[in-house]
Amino acid sequence: MDYLKTVVPSQLLAERGSNLVVINPGSANVRIGLAQQDAPISVPHCIARRTSQVPKRNVQDQLLNSQVTTAQHMERERAYDIIASLLKIRFLDEEVTNNQFSQKMGRVDGFPPQNNNKKETIIPWTDVLEKQTPSSSSSSSSSSEHGSSLRSEDPSTEKESNVNEEPSSTGHKYRECIYGEEALRISATEPYCLRRPIRRGHLNISLYYPMQQVIEDIHAIWEWALIEKLHIPRSERHMYSAVLVLPETFDNREIKELLSIVLRDLCFSTAVVHQVVLPAIFGNGLSTACVVNVGAQVTSVICIEDGVTLPTTQISLRYGGEDVSRCLLWTQRHHQTWPPIRTDALTKPIDLLMLNRLKESRCQIREGEVEAVAVVHSYEDGVPPGSHKTRLTALNVPPMGLFYPMLLVPDVYPPPPRTWFSDNEDMLEDTWDFPRRPDMSDGYFPGSGGYYPMWENYPVFQSRPKKQDTIGLADAITKSILSTGRIDLQRKLFCSMQLIGGGALTEGLVSAVEERVLHAIPSHEAIDTVEVLQSRTSPASVPWKGGAILGILDFTRDAWINREDWIKNGIYLGSGRKYRDSYFLQAQTMCYINS
Template sequence: MEYLKSVVPSQLISERGSNLVVINPGSANIRIGLASQDAPFNIPHCIARYTNQVPKRSVQDQMLNSQVTTAQHMERERAYDVIASLIKIPFLDEEVANNSFPRKMGRIDGHHNGKRDTVFTWTDVHERDPTSSVTVESSSSKDVSQSLDQHVETDSKELSPSVIKYRQFICGEDALKISPIEPYCLHRPIRRGHFNISQHYSMQQVLEDLHAIWDWILIEKLHIPLSERNLYSAILVVPETFDNREIKDMLTMVLQDLRFGSAVVHQEGLAAVFGNGLSSACVVNMGAQVTTIICVEDGVALPATAKTLPFGGEDVSRCLLWTQRHHQTWPPIRTDILSKPVDLLMLNRLKEFYCEIKEGEVDAVAVVHSYEEGTPAGSHKTRLTALNVPPMGLFFPMLLVPDVYPPPPRAWFHDHEDMLEETWHTEYSRRPDLPDNVYPGVNVNFPMWDSYPVYATKPKKEENVGLAEAITSSILSTGRIDLQRKLFLSIQLVGGVALTRGLVPAMEERVLHAIPCNEAIDTVEVLQSRTNPSFASWKGGAIIGVLDFGRDAWIHREDWINSGIFVASGRKYKDSYYLQAQAMCYMNS
C-alpha cells in the first residue's frame, strides 16, 4: 500500500496494465482494450453470418415491427408540442406564414474535423483464396466446390484464376455495412441491456456470437492469440442491467472459451466513478439503447438507487428521422434502420453532428445518403429542421416511442436476481469431510451452480419516466439530506449521449425543476467529465484492475472450470463492487 501511495499513476498503469484486458460490453457497442491503453477500441457489438437459407432473414432479432398505434402517435405529437413550448419553436400544426422566412441555422464549426458528411461504403463480403485452385484435398473439395458455385471470378490481372468465396462471418462496423442483397444475417447478441434471446435467437447462439465477436477483437485488434491468453487477465465491466445468469455465462466464456488466466467483474456505474477520479456521485450512464442511474457513496454503489430507462442514443436517432419526415424535410428515399443497419449508422452520425439542446429554431443544411441494393451511396442535400427536439426526448420519453424491440422474455431467466442485491450474505461453515467443490447444506453430490438456491427476487424494474424525474427519484431514495445535497451537486454523465451539446445546462435545469418543493435542496450541478464520457466506465475498470486492491474478487480459470464459485469461498463474482477505502484515498490524492 505504501508503494501505491508513492508511485506515479502512469507508471503503475504501464507496469501492471500490459496484460490486463478491460472488456465493457454494451448493447450496441463494446469497448475493449488493454488497461495500459489511453482509450479502448469502440466497436459495434454485432456479427453478420453467412447464410444459405431461403428466404433469408437479413437481421436476426426479437422482432421486426415498427408499427405505431394511433395512441402512441398522438402521445408523441403531444410530447413534441410540450417540447416546442419549452424551447420556443412552432407547434407541429402551426404553419409558417412565409416559407421563405429566414430560419436560424445551427452552426457547428470546428466540432467534427470536416467529417460531417461521411459516406459509408458497402463491405466487401468476399475473401480471395489464391491457394484454392486445381490441387485440393478430398476432405475440402466439397467446400471449394460450394464456394465456386457461390461466386467465382477470374481476375484478368492475375495469371491464374482465384476462388472467391464468402467470408463466414463479419464483425463490427463492417457487419452493419453489408448490402441487404448479400447472403448474410446480422446478429446483435445484446439488446436493451440483456442477452437478445427470443424464439428465433437461442441462448446458445447468443453466446456463440459473443464468443466470435470477442475472439475476433482479441486477435485482430489486440493481437492476442488464443495460445497466449492464459498470460492475460480480463476485467469485465458490466452494466447494471445484466442478470446474474448473464454475468455467469460471460465469465464462463471469458475463462473457459477465450482462455484468460483469470477474470474479475466490476459494475459499470461504479467503474465510471473511478474513471473520473471521484468517490461519490450520481452516475447517469446514457448508452445507445439503455440509460441507467445509480448513486455511489464513498466507493460503494447503493442498490436501492438503481434505475433503468429503456431508451438511449439510438432512440434519439430514430426520433430525428421521425421529426424530419413529419416536417417533410427528409428526401424521398427508403430509409429503413431495421432491414438496412447502415441507415442507422447514418442517422447516428447526423444526430451527433447536428442535434443539440438550445432555444429557438435550429436548422442545418446537411447531406443525407441513400443506400440501395449494393449500389454506391446517393447524396441528397437537404435542410434539416427542429434539430433541438430529438435530444429533448430524453426528458420526455413519449417522444421516443415506440420501442422497436421489446425486452427479452423473462421466462428465459429463472435465476434473475440482479447484480446489486445481496442474496449471498448467508455464510456456511465448511465441513471438513466434504471436498472444496461441494456446496454444503443442500445436495452434497452437486457442484455449486447445480445447487444454487434461487431467490424469489423481482425482475429488473424499468422506469417509464423522463431522465430528470429518474435522477431526482434515485437521489432522494437515499433518504439522507446530507447525502442528497452532495449527490445533487455531483451528477456524472457518462455514455455516448453525454456528448450531446447543450445537455448539461438542460439537465441541471430539468432536475432542479423536478425536485419537490418540500425538499430542502436548491442547487443542482453536473460535474465536468475528466475523461471522454463514452469511455469513462472502461477507464475506471482499467484503474480498478491496475490498483489490484480486490485480490479476493479475482477468479482463476482452473477454479471456475473445475468448481465454480462458492458461498464462503471469499471470491464471489457479484459483490466486487465493494471497494476498499485505501484505493479511494489513492484516487483522490
C-alpha cells in the same frame, strides 16, 4: 502502500497494465483495450454470419413490433408540441408565416464542427468476398478460425461451407463471419444474417435467437477484437487477465455466462467483474455521485456514496441514443425535409449508422429554431449509395426525447423464453450467500454443442422490477436521489451528478439536465442547487478507463477469479470468496486514492 505513494503513474501503468485487458460491452458497442492504453478501441457489438437459409433473415433479432400505434402516435405529437413550447419553436403542424421565426434562426454548422465532413461522407458497402491466394490463405484462415469454429445451431448453417455461390474461377469466396461496423454495412442482397447479441441491456435471447447462439456470437466478436485489434493470440492468452466492466442492467445469470466466456472460452488466466458505475466515478476521481449512463439503447441512473453503490436508487430506462436517432428521422419526415428515399433504421443497419452520425454531428439542445444544411444518403440494395443535400430542421427536438420519452416510442420486444431471467437479483445484493445444492455435481454437464454451466441448479429468487419505461430522465434522476432518504446525502448527490455514455456527448445536455432536474425537485424539498460535474475524459470511455485503473491498483486480487476455479466449481460459499467482494475492494481503493 508506500510503493503506491512513490511510484510514477506511468511506471505503474507500464508494469501492471501491459497484460491486463479491459472489456466494456454494451448493447451497441464493445470497448476493449489494454489497461496501459489511453483509450479503448470501440467497435459495434455485432456479427454477420454467412447463411444459405431460404428465406433468409437479414437481421436475427427479437423484434416483435416496429409499428407505432395510433395512441403512441398521438402521444408522440403531444410530446413534440410540449418540447416546441419549451424551446420556443413552432409546433409540429404549424407553418412558418411572415418569417416570424427568422430572428431566432440558428444553424448548427455555424458552431465548431464535430468532424462534420467525416460524419457526412458516404458509408460504403462492405466487400463480403475475400481473395484466396497462396500468400494470404494461411493468414485469412488463422484470422477467421475463431469465427468459423463457432457454428450456429441453425441447421441451415451446416451446409453453408459446401455452398459456393460466387464463380470459382475468380478465386474469391464469401467471408464466413464479418464483425463490427463492416457487419452493419452489408447489403441485404448478400447471403448474411446480422446478429446483435445484446439488446436493451440484456442478452438478446428469443425464440429466433437461442441462448447458445448468443453466447457463441459474443465469444466470436470478442475473440476477433482480441486478435485483430489488440493482437493477442489465443496461445498467449494465459498470460493475461481480464476486467469486465458490465452495465447494471445485466442479471446474475448473464454475468455468469459472460464470465464463462472470458475464462473458459477466451482462456484468460484470471478475471474480475465491476459494474459500470463504480469504475465511472473512480475514473473521474469521485467517491460520491449520481451516475447517469446514457447508452445507445438503455439509460440508467444509480447513486453511490463513499464508493458504495446504493442498489435501491437504481432506475433503468429502455431508451437511449439510437432512439434519438430514429426520432430524428421521424421529425424530418413529419416536416417533409427528408428526401424521398427508403430509410429504415430498424431493418437496415446501414441507415441507422447514417442517422447516428447525423445525430452526433447535428443535434443539440438549445432554444430557438435549429436548422442545418446536411447531406444524407440513400442505400438501396444492389446499387451504389446516393447523396442528397437537404436542410434539416428542429434538430434540438430529438435529444429532448430523453426528458419526454413518449417522443421516442421505443420498439417493442417480447419477453425472453422460459425462465431465463428468473434468477435476476441485482448482483449488488446478497444473492450469492447460499451453499450449492447437495444433489449438484461439480463443473459442467455435456450437451450437444459442448459443455454447459450448471447455473440452472441455483435457487431462484424473485426480484423487484427495475424498468420504468415512461419516466423522463430528469424525473428519474430526481426520484433516484430522493430515494436515499437523507437530506445531507441528497444535497451532495444533486451537486455531484455525472453524465457518462455516448449520449452524454450531446451538446447542451449538461445544462438541460441541470435545468430540468432543478424544476423536477418537489417544492417542499429543501434543495435549491444542482450541478453536473465535468468529466475528466470522454464520457463514453470513462467507465472503461476507471476499470483499467481499478485493475492496475488491485494488489490483493482477492476478488479475482481463477480460470481453473471457475471451470471446475464456479463460485460458491464453500470457496471462501464471494463474487461481490469486488465492491468492497473498490471502496477501499477509492478511499485510499482520495485520502
